[in-house]
Amino acid sequence: MSAAPLTTAPLTTAVLRASETGADRSLTRRLLRNPLGLTAIVLLGLIVLLSVLAPWIAPHDPNHVDLAVAFDPPSATHWLGADSAGRDVLSRLLTGGRLTLLGAAIGLTVAVVVGLVSGLVAGYYGGWFDTLSDLSTSLVMALPNMMILLAIRVVVGPSLWITMAVFGLLISPSIYRLVRSGVRQVRGELYVDAARVSGLSDARIIARHVLFVVRAPIIIQAAIIGGIAIAIQSGLEFLGLGDQTVPTWGVMLSEGFGNLYIAPLLILWPGLAIALTIGSLVLFGNALRDALEDKPAAPRLRGGVARQSTATATATATADDDVALSVRGLTVGYPTTSDALKTVIESVTFDVRRGEILGLVGESGSGKTQTAWSVLGLLPRGAVVESGAIVHDGVDLLADAGRTQRGLLGRRIAYVPQEPMSNLDPYFTVGHQLVAPMRKHLGLGRAEARDRATQLLAHVGIPDPVRTMKAYPHEISGGMAQRVLIAGAVSCDPDLIVADEPTTALDVTVQAEILDLLRSLQAERGLSMVLVTHNFGVVADLCDSVVVLRGGQVVEQGPAAALLSAPQHPYTRDLLAATLDGTAPRSVSDAAYAELEAAR
Amino acid sequence: MTDTLPSVENSHTVENLLTVENLVVEFPGRRRRAPFRALKGVSLDIAPGETLGLVGESGSGKTTLGRAILGLAPVTSGSITFEGRPLVGLGRAQRRAAGRDVQAVFQDPYTSLNPAMSIEDILTEPLTVQGVAGRDARARVRELLDAVGLPADAGARRPNEFSGGQRQRVAIARALALRPRLIVCDEPVSALDLSTQARVLDLFIDIQRRTGVAYLFVSHDLMVVRHISHRIAVLYRGEIVELGSGEQVTDAPEHPYTQRLLAASPVSDPHEQRLRREQRWAQAARAS
Amino acid sequence: MWSFIARRLAGGILLLVVASSLTYLLMNANSGGIALRILGDQATAEQIAAKEAELGLDRPVLERFGEWALGAVRGDLGTSWFTSEGVWHTVFSRLPVTLSLVVGTVVVTTIVATALGVLAATRRGRVDRVVQVLSVVGAAAPNFWIGLMLVVGFALTLRWFPATGFVSPAVSAAGWAASITLPIVALALGSVAAVTQQVRSAFIEVEGRDYVRTLRSRGLGERTVLFGHVLRGAATPALTVLALQFVGLLGGAVVVERVFALPGLGETIANATTSGDVPLVMGVVVVSVALVVVVNLVIDILAGWINPKARVS
């Protein structure tokens, strides 16, 4: 029993989000492949089966009293012994399971029906019903529910069924909230919009699209609620508030407590049954959640820069003074469910000269971002650098399990991310996020660092740097945020900047300004820069040289002007051809339309 | 203000498919704050078989306009008429019936298809609403898949088995299922890779040629809009600042904002890009 | 900020009004037998009638509720029917017990669950599995069962802690700590199980966010990133769960109070509802709901402090 019987941990939004994308068939498969999930399902199935079949498989009449064998230990006739009235414990355990589960099922049904219907209506339509149900939900959640259960019991009597139904009502907010937030989230999904545009009625949309998404989370929540229902039952019965005439596991447990020192085993069996059932429900919920979040069943490898082979690295590491960054034969892989690594970039090799801006260009999946993260040593957990070398200023960054690399981060090598809004910590002021690295790397005092940060902000073109220092990320615009991130990147005077699609999330007019800013910073500080982008316009605007990636491999590299004007590799040519630059406008190219226009 | 726009008069010579007049859309403000006015009196029209490009930056209201036409955003005032019938102020069911000739293709091909449904289910969904089912529906699905260049066996698979470009083709097929007269395309290629984007744009053009459907094509990318639109409207902070032929708007923009937009769009030729940059700086210098 | 507090307090008062009216009506739906219960089994019919008149049971429910409410507004919660003691006095003599338990459990839960959750999220592997097992065990074992085992093991056999009773901290701080240790352990196991899971998944989710990568790219130490930034981001959902735990424990502590014979609010309300002691039940409900309102307010303010976006001007 959870200590706080009527509380349930809200499911993470990740689950809701995940449940949308999880196709049901593969979900079931994933669930069954998880040994925990499989065990839980088998156990639950077994418990339910045994309970349902109780009347037929129980060796004795569960209510047959034989005082002569009271408290008898397990024997050939009574496998689990006899209770205080000489009734067969095994038979009572089976029958008790039937009643316990039935009680829990009643609570669960009420909770799901009430929570689901109100959650669907409130979430989909909003309006007064939403306000009202939200209000009553917070009311129910604010009341110590155990008290309500006790009071209800006084009024309606100690019926297990009514108690469980009321319990269902009291716990329905947890389903309601889940459904409501799921529905609200789905309601904003484009496929629901598409369905509405297709002319589907609300009922159909709810049935087809919305219910599906909340289904799995509801099952998880239901598993938790089922466990709580059983725990609540036994808790009330322990308090002597149960229905003696309905021999649930809790009643058996309560009887066992009364005879604790005469026959300690009497609390073991129902206790074990309760613990096993709740435990399997929790396990089942956990496994389903894991399956939804699609966590690999195999243990994750501790990721990072565990380079497996350094042979190529030392061989080809260049000592050229003019080269700021040299990437040699870099190969990175991710673990898969089978033991093999899935390679995402393979033998990537390029140099960045001092003061040069190198563009890493490619379509999605080309490995350009993975390459950038490798240079930074910020590959996601699990990623493995299989081979290759990254040499910065003559130093092999991967030599000592990445320690050198981490030491240079922020100070010598800096990062400008793609999405400005999600790359600032929403919980700290802009100022704090700028000042902390400067104090650490440059050893500045608080005031000094603040001054410098304010100056930097002014320098990157922020109109009111003092105010911006005090602002939280959500209080500034995306363009401003990107300027702040750039200011952060250059704050500790790095010599190499890795910028991952720094303008992709911005409007074109803002993009142009940010590109200007990067250009001027580069010029004034003599920075070297790796610029990841998919946009040839950005390359043309900023880059000195270009590396074109496809499927994790370099297809072509060279000076920007040459490569853009005379691409050698067919893939590069195709890509450049796909840009719409220089094509005729449709109003001209569409002959029929042009005629029509002319006719007007 | 619509009267000042050069092309409005022209379009009256043809029977309009869709007419939007003085459309205002407001979203209620949070916590007693004043409502946010996303569209401040927008007027435009679309002729049958025509593509009207709608270009603007984030917050310009371009997506809101598309959603208002689809009945997905609340209309505060103004009118939307489709083939002479009003689309505003109807009940839910009436709106559904009136709007069946206006379909949509959305931006994100990853979220605009229900991941749990097979492609066939996704494509039959609009058909069943119209009472087409069984063999007819399956035949229509094959037809649609063919029209968007997907293999016939795609129907049995699920969206996550397809690439972004292929998913967008499915979305287009779904929009075509009901043989609409107008498709609102909300940034349909901006999430796609460069090469895919070009192919999908060509598909749009191809379909328009074959079926005569009209598009309201919403995008932030002037080049994309120029490539597909007969006429282009430039939206800025909830108002249309310029509306003209694709050629006029993208080659000789009149409004300073459009000029700024054009100068800011980078091109892949380094030389030409340097010229644009300088042009932009000159504009900025003039402005300040 | 003040207007926010005022609004929440107004909501709290509404909650109090609704909760107390509902409880009053509920308690009065079955007021038969109360006089007999008070007077004992030897009472005669006349005595019972007199007692019922004395308690006002012969008058309409609404009239009695109005009287009660008027008194409550003036701060007079009346006198218990069964102990003749002022309701305020009873509630406040028992509040320290339940508050010790609930606050203690919440504090222990916060510390242990945060430590375990962060450990599980950052270490994964074996630690993660241990935490998972713990969460299943914590959820599966009924807390009265755990309580009983603790009594047998630590109170009766090892004699490290008392088996029953509550020592007021005013009397002896050490005695107080000893008297609530086992009950808190019994309660905390379930809470820790629930909250650890929450902290773990919130931590993993936040650690995967973009800004964490950026913070790392700034060369900030791993400790600063994890504890200064990730934990803060994970705190908001954890706070919500803690608030829920608090509410649940307020009533749910009754089972453990029974095992350890602690004179807490849970035990009080369990006895008062079953015996039909309307004034006492009302008093406990009013005080509990007020507590919940205050706790939720504190949690909201805390959440605002942690998360500036949730802050209200």
Place this chain on the structure above:
Amino acid sequence: MQRHIRGTAGAAAVLLAGAAALSGCAATGGAVEKDDWSSLTIAAVAEPTSFDPAQAAEANFAQYYQPVFDTLIRRLPDGELAPMLATDWRLSDDGLTATLDLRDDVTFSDGTAFDAEVAELNLERFRDSGGPFAANLANLTDVVVVDDDTIRLELSTPDPDIFQYLGNSAGYMASPAQFTGDAVDTQPIGSGPYELDRRQTVTGSVYTYVKRADYWDQDARWDFFETLAIKPMLDPAARMNALRSGEVDTGIIEPKSIPEAEAAGLGVSTFQVNWYGLAIFDRDGTMVPALADVRVRRAISYAIQTDAILDAVELGHGETTDQGFNTDSEAYLPGLDEAYTYDPDRARKLMAQAGYADGFEVTMPSSSNMDPAMLAAVGQDLAAIGIRVTWREVAPADFIPALREGKFALSWMSFAQPPTAWGTVSRFLLPTSAWNVFKTRDDRIEAAARTALANLDDPEVYDAAVAEINRVTVQDAWNAIFYRVEQGVVTRAGLAAEGQAGQAAPSIYNYSVDSGAPEDNAPESNAPENNSTDSNSTDG
């Protein structure tokens, strides 16, 4: 797979470890020695509702009042009456006048002196305040103050138990200053050996009494403690744990906990207080017509296997019987203990003779304060002779009210056996009795009662009359009584407790500190005494 095995195995291991600890614990962890007996802590099974003596309840509640309030007459453990505030007492031959000589050297803890007028005030107030036992003085027409230290009680009808009452709640003497103050419910002021220390008292948790230095009876034959603490502990398991861990020094336990207490090295004494059995309320067949037939009621008595129930439920701590009169009362007839022995065939025959060969339906209350095994056994035994029981669960607190309100024709019940015969007669058997729920009348009983009251001065006739009442009720099977159960009083080593006749919890005068080994056989003697209410059933 490995991961899951560890998960479930872990859970199972915890469970098993707990069970192992439990089964081992009965043998380990003996009682803690106590050297300093300046304080005594008692675990009680009830909580007082008021400290107003006029509202006082009896039986288990007596322990809360006795430290503060002296009674006019003291009841010794064996039930004999002894002087307390009254030095002498006598009843007139017609039983209508009781005269008491009072002490003149007693002061209340507030300094007020105790005298005849104070006694009069207390008695009249008790009669008029509508407290739980006010009915005991209902026939008190007048209290006459004869002089400063003598009062005369005038009764409208004779009452053989009048002095018993004055040794119980009716005899509590409180300072008259209390009657005008508003703290009468919470701050008792009496002449007793202790005062209630409100600061160290937490209602519902602990009631602390401190010794009065100037108590009038410094030669009292009982042991004083510097402080006396009474902790209400309603849960039997918690009570047992507190006893075992030494947090309380003494308390009463259920018979089935006796082996555990003994194993833990605690002293256990037992005495008989209650009878357990089926109370047949509807003897006139108002609700269940079959019960009007004496053959059916007898059949019920024959149907229950009382010996087996006694062994299983009380581990044999008790004596089977069929009569409701205390073994020490004037009406006790040893032969009636075996009036009905388990004989289902005979029961079925009787049912058939009464025309109920196919049995009948009856609804009985079940409650968590009934032993589950008892409930099951009774249900099955009744079913064996065709009486089909529908159990209706009743909350413990509603159990007594439901029975008193006549909602059930038949119920399992646990009743105290008052130490005097008249206690049983007046509580259960007369049309005016509170527990004669359906007001059954029987001419033989009423006639015998009249005879008894008319012969208060002639013990022989009186005893025969009340014995006749006993015989009639057993013959007519007014109830189906199973057995008298033995109450266990547990004490830590060094403390002795004597059971109080007819009262579930020992009076506070009955505890004594003993330098030697714990006492292991306490008196089972009972004497004419006041009626008392049983602990288990009435107070849940």
